Amino acid sequence: MGVESKDAAEVDAADILGSAIERREDPALLTGDAEYTDDIQLPRMCHVAIKRSRHAHAAIEGIDTSAAEEMDGVVDVFTAEDLDVPGKLPVGWLLDTLKQVDHPILASERVRYQGDALAVVVAEERYLAHDAVGRIEVDYDILDAVTDPADALADDAPALHDDAAGNVAFDWEIGDREATDAAFEDADHVVGLDLENQLLIPNAMEPRAAVAEYNPSENELAVHMTTQNPHLHRLLMSGVIDHPEHKLRVRAPDVGGGFGSKIHHYADEALVAIAAKRVERPVKWQATRTETYLTDAQGRGHQTHAEIAVDDDGTIQGLRVDTKANLGAYLSTFAPSVPTYLYGTLLSGQYDIPTIHCAVEGAFTNVPPVDAYRGAGRPEASFVVERLVTLAARELGEDPAEFRRQNFVREFPHETPVAVVYDSGDYEKPLDRALEMLDYEEFRERQAEAREEGRYLGVGFSAYIEACGLAPSELAGQLGAQAGLWESSLVRFHPSGTVTAYVGTSGHGQGHQTTFAQIVANELGIDYDDVEVVEGDTDEIPQGMGTYGSRSAAVGGSALVKSSEKLVEKSREIAAHQLEVASEDVEFERGEFSVTGAPDRSIHIQAVAQQSYLAHDLPEGMEPGLEATSFYDPENFVFPFGVHAAVVEVDPASGEIDFERYVAVDDVGNQINPKIVEGQIHGGVAQGVGQALYEGAEYESNGQLLTGSMQDYTVPKAVQIPSMETDSTVTPSPVNPLGVKGVGEAGTIAAPQAVVNAVCDALEPFDVDHIDMPLKAETVWRATSETTVATDGGEE
Amino acid sequence: MTHDITLTVNGTEHELSVEPRTLLIHALRDEMGYTGPNVGCESSMCGACTVHLDGDAVKSCTLLAVQVDGAEVTTVEGLADDGEFHPIQQGFQEEHGLQCGYCTPGMMMTSLQLLEENPDPSEAEIREALEGNLCRCTGYQNIVRAVENAAETMRSQKQELAADGGGD
Numbered sequence: 001m002g003v004e005s006k007d008a009a010e011v012d013a014a015d016i017l018g019s020a021i022e023r024r025e026d027p028a029l030l031t032g033d034a035e036y037t038d039d040i041q042l043p044r045m046c047h048v049a050i051k052r053s054r055h056a057h058a059a060i061e062g063i064d065t066s067a068a069e070e071m072d073g074v075v076d077v078f079t080a081e082d083l084d085v086p087g088k089l090p091v092g093w094l095l096d097t098l099k100q101v102d103h104p105i106l107a108s109e110r111v112r113y114q115g116d117a118l119a120v121v122v123a124e125e126r127y128l129a130h131d132a133v134g135r136i137e138v139d140y141d142i143l144d145a146v147t148d149p150a151d152a153l154a155d156d157a158p159a160l161h162d163d164a165a166g167n168v169a170f171d172w173e174i175g176d177r178e179a180t181d182a183a184f185e186d187a188d189h190v191v192g193l194d195l196e197n198q199l200l201i202p203n204a205m206e207p208r209a210a211v212a213e214y215n216p217s218e219n220e221l222a223v224h225m226t227t228q229n230p231h232l233h234r235l236l237m238s239g240v241i242d243h244p245e246h247k248l249r250v251r252a253p254d255v256g257g258g259f260g261s262k263i264h265h266y267a268d269e270a271l272v273a274i275a276a277k278r279v280e281r282p283v284k285w286q287a288t289r290t291e292t293y294l295t296d297a298q299g300r301g302h303q304t305h306a307e308i309a310v311d312d313d314g315t316i317q318g319l320r321v322d323t324k325a326n327l328g329a330y331l332s333t334f335a336p337s338v339p340t341y342l343y344g345t346l347l348s349g350q351y352d353i354p355t356i357h358c359a360v361e362g363a364f365t366n367v368p369p370v371d372a373y374r375g376a377g378r379p380e381a382s383f384v385v386e387r388l389v390t391l392a393a394r395e396l397g398e399d400p401a402e403f404r405r406q407n408f409v410r411e412f413p414h415e416t417p418v419a420v421v422y423d424s425g426d427y428e429k430p431l432d433r434a435l436e437m438l439d440y441e442e443f444r445e446r447q448a449e450a451r452e453e454g455r456y457l458g459v460g461f462s463a464y465i466e467a468c469g470l471a472p473s474e475l476a477g478q479l480g481a482q483a484g485l486w487e488s489s490l491v492r493f494h495p496s497g498t499v500t501a502y503v504g505t506s507g508h509g510q511g512h513q514t515t516f517a518q519i520v521a522n523e524l525g526i527d528y529d530d531v532e533v534v535e536g537d538t539d540e541i542p543q544g545m546g547t548y549g550s551r552s553a554a555v556g557g558s559a560l561v562k563s564s565e566k567l568v569e570k571s572r573e574i575a576a577h578q579l580e581v582a583s584e585d586v587e588f589e590r591g592e593f594s595v596t597g598a599p600d601r602s603i604h605i606q607a608v609a610q611q612s613y614l615a616h617d618l619p620e621g622m623e624p625g626l627e628a629t630s631f632y633d634p635e636n637f638v639f640p641f642g643v644h645a646a647v648v649e650v651d652p653a654s655g656e657i658d659f660e661r662y663v664a665v666d667d668v669g670n671q672i673n674p675k676i677v678e679g680q681i682h683g684g685v686a687q688g689v690g691q692a693l694y695e696g697a698e699y700e701s702n703g704q705l706l707t708g709s710m711q712d713y714t715v716p717k718a719v720q721i722p723s724m725e726t727d728s729t730v731t732p733s734p735v736n737p738l739g740v741k742g743v744g745e746a747g748t749i750a751a752p753q754a755v756v757n758a759v760c761d762a763l764e765p766f767d768v769d770h771i772d773m774p775l776k777a778e779t780v781w782r783a784t785s786e787t788t789v790a791t792d793g794g795e796e
Numbered sequence: 797m798t799h800d801i802t803l804t805v806n807g808t809e810h811e812l813s814v815e816p817r818t819l820l821i822h823a824l825r826d827e828m829g830y831t832g833p834n835v836g837c838e839s840s841m842c843g844a845c846t847v848h849l850d851g852d853a854v855k856s857c858t859l860l861a862v863q864v865d866g867a868e869v870t871t872v873e874g875l876a877d878d879g880e881f882h883p884i885q886q887g888f889q890e891e892h893g894l895q896c897g898y899c900t901p902g903m904m905m906t907s908l909q910l911l912e913e914n915p916d917p918s919e920a921e922i923r924e925a926l927e928g929n930l931c932r933c934t935g936y937q938n939i940v941r942a943v944e945n946a947a948e949t950m951r952s953q954k955q956e957l958a959a960d961g962g963g964d
Contacts, residue, residue: 002937002938002941005890005891005892022890023889023892025897026888026897027889028897029894029897029900030881030889030894030897030900030904031832031872031873031875031876031885032830032831032832032833032871032872032873032901033832034897035831036831036834036898038825038831038834038835039825039831041829126822126826127815127817127818203932204896204898204932205834205836205842205844205896205898205899205930205931205932205933206834206836206896206898207835207836254896254897255896256834256896256897256898256899257895257896257898257932257933259932286835288838289836289837289838289839289842508896509895509896509897509933510895511895676892678892679895679933679934679938680895682934682936682937682938683895683932683933683934684935685935686932686934686935686936687932709837709839710837710839710841710842711839711841715842715930715932717923717926717927717930718922718923718926718927718929718931718936718939719923719924719926719927721936721937723919723937723940724935724937747935
């Protein structure tokens with residue numbers, strides 16, 4: 001059974017950190033009081049609709065907006081010609097070999113993916129704006145398109161950008177090629193695999209949206225938008241639309257999910273801001289679901305050849321990986337980091353591998369820009385490693401669980417051959433627990449009996465690792481990041497003793513209001529209900545980096561701890577002064593400062609807060625008031641881990657897969673709110689199972705998106721996601737004050753290979769080594785029937 | 797050209813003028829300010845816009861407002877009674893049946909209809925009933941628990957009513 005939630009009022013203050021209390025966010029979301037971007041109505045507000053390219057690759061011969069302009073109620077129409085701002089989207093992560101191509105917010109000469117923006121209509125009403133877009137005529141000279149990264153890198157491929165020869169965006173490698181080649185030469189066995197990690201469409205339930213309002217007399221521009229990181233959008237947008245950063249406010253109201261797709265800076269939100277300045281009226285743009293399919297940055301998109309070298313005794317000797325990564329038509333905000341530093345550095349998995357080499361070629365193609373999607377690089381890495389170790393175990397005739405155990409890293413910190421240092425871990429514990437939950441030995445007996453009856457059961461393991469809380473900033477900078485990866489917080493006591501905590505992360509469903517209040521209440525020793533948390537508004541919180549990469553608790557939460565510690569230290573000085581003792585003689589416990597050895601002489605921190613504002617009796621020279629700011633820059637990444645296992649039954653006659661069980665044992669370090677942790681695991685697993693079985697962006701050869709609606713792209717339904725049995729182990733991280741590791745992406749990273757490994761295990765009698773995702777019934781049926789023919793003598 | 801129609805939403809009667817093509821969801825959200833139901837797909841696939849129309853759960857993104865002239869509509873705003881959560885809201889809160897909350901109003905409206913027709917559904921029946929409502933956050937597990945939780949509350953409330961002699 002799952003974690004039971006509790007009412008905050010029933011939790012003792014001393015236990016607030018770590019308690020599964022109900023979320024304070026929920027009442028507004030459950031009653032319709034929440035405020036999503038499209039809920040915002042402003043006086044005189046206009047609506048924006050965007051004319052998009054219908055072709056994936058074409059030269060633009062002309063755009064005729066006259067019919068749209070003539071419509072009653074159309075306030076403004078503009079194209080690239082009308083822009084007097086830089087209008088180019090920057091890339092936020094540079095690599096040595098990166099080709100930085102122009103990424104205009106409105107295309108004028110050429111479109112490079114279906115959905116590329118061409119013109120903007122501003123109209124009095126929502127439907128009218130879309131009508132007017134329909135009247136814009138575009139003259140296209142259609143060009144050949146390419147959507148597959150390997151095809152794009154071939155000699156005869158259509159070229160997308162003049163300054164990126166051969167469609168190569170970058171060539172990147174990590175690890176030691178020579179040492180790896182030598183290890184492969186010496187090894188007893190080499191097991192290889194060609195795999196595709198398919199393109200995925202994020203599908204946050206709330207489509208992207210923006211409302212912009214402009215005050216010309218003050219030159220102030222406010223943009224309310226669906227964002228995971230308002231401050232980064234403020235910075236990037238200020239350059240793109242040439243508006244001073246200090247006169248720009250970006251605010252995230254309630255945000256209906258992101259999964260990475262609301263990190264990146266897109267053309268659309270910049271166009272909405274420009275529209276508001278042009279018409280000097282508030283404007284709203286709400287993407288349709290069709291627009292999100294065409295324009296949201298997609299995820300994954302790898303084609304990989306990978307090999308593992310293993311000795312007869314089951315010791316892994318090396319790993320060699322060659323990947324072609326789809327980057328889409330232009331470089332999205334953090335695109336270059338995803339298939340490189342977020343991918344190559346995780347290829348050691350949970351294993352002690354002496355040497356690794358990974359080469360990645362990034363390709364421009366005629367699909368929307370590809371960037372971070374839940375997990376971002378780490379699912380791709382984990383998929384490669386976990387498929388290979390499964391195949392290696394099979395090659396050696398070893399049990400896949402015990403083969404993993406044999407090769408686990410056992411000492412921490414552990415430096416891998418791919419440039420990262422694992423902080424802490426105890427990899428056998430989740431494996432043992434998962435095997436126990438599965439009743440593994442009994443399962444293998446049942447599997448053997450079933451095979452006798454012509455029924456094919458399989459179990460698949462995923463001993464995954466992920467890297468969260470990317471840091472420190474200096475290291476990120478050396479790797480190419482064009483931003484620091486710290487987090488900022490301000491914790492402010494009010495004179496009456498309640499607290500408002502401001503933090504630069506920006507939750508969009510993760511329950512930060514609840515977990516961050518738990519952290520601050522615990523640090524200050526005050527009631528949970530006395531703490532308010534504010535996020536997601538650049539006017540309230542001066543600086544921040546946002547929520548992505550499972551960084552919020554590890555980095556944002558730690559920033560709140562640091563500010564709280566500063567408050568406690570100032571409070572201690574005030575308390576000592578008023579108690580007339582030296583500050584070293586004052587103890588602090590659960591909000592109370594007391595004199596060592598004389599516990600009845602004490603003052604509560606909330607009374608200290610009052611005194612700090614009264615300022616009648618403060619230590620000499622001390623400033624009044626009680627608030628503290630910190631910029632927390634972590635010393636290292638954190639590395640959550642765990643073991644997921646899927647149990648399936650496959651019908652080789654139809655290719656249908658039935659889930660029997662899904663077991664997840666995760667170690668995400670200390671848990672601030674176990675109910676929220678469990679929920680994050682569930683959601684992540686669902687997206688991972690979605691990738692394994694159902695999801696994938698598919699394109700026609702001319703670059704037309706075939707999966708452009710929820711009819712065609714399977715966002716899994718309740719009946720398609722198995723019940724999950726979850727448990728956890730706790731290995732605190734030593735690199736942050738909370739000992740937390742991060743949980744937002746764990747399930748998505750872990751699940752795909754658990755499912756694929758399970759299906760391949762079930763189909764072992766058919767010699768099925770690998771099937772590319774999604775494992776649709778037809779794909780599975782083909783894999784089994786082809787190998788059946790082959791084992792019958794290879795006749796066709 | 798517009799049409800004058802009347803809609804009773806959560807017990808309040810509204811008279812409004814709408815274009816023939818105005819969708820019910822836009823009439824509710826943009827014309828009358830009921831922003832609880834959300835637009836997720838404009839194609840009846842995701843269910844974020846689900847409301848009750850004369851007692852039946854419907855997708856308001858693919859109904860025209862003029863089609864439902866004279867109807868009674870219940871949105872998520874009509875669930876709580878004088879600030880007291882409806883058992884379905886309580887169930888979603890207690891079981892962490894939501895994360896970003898965007899699909900939640902529709903999830904609850906669909907679940908309520910299920911519980912009105914089947915007060916004690918099995919897990920499989922709940923999952924089946926929710927096939928027209930997509931969630932990208934929760935993996936559905938806690939939504940299923942939320943519906944089970946609400947079912948239990950509603951059954952015991954009904955029993956209490958019956959014991960008080962007020963049941964039917």
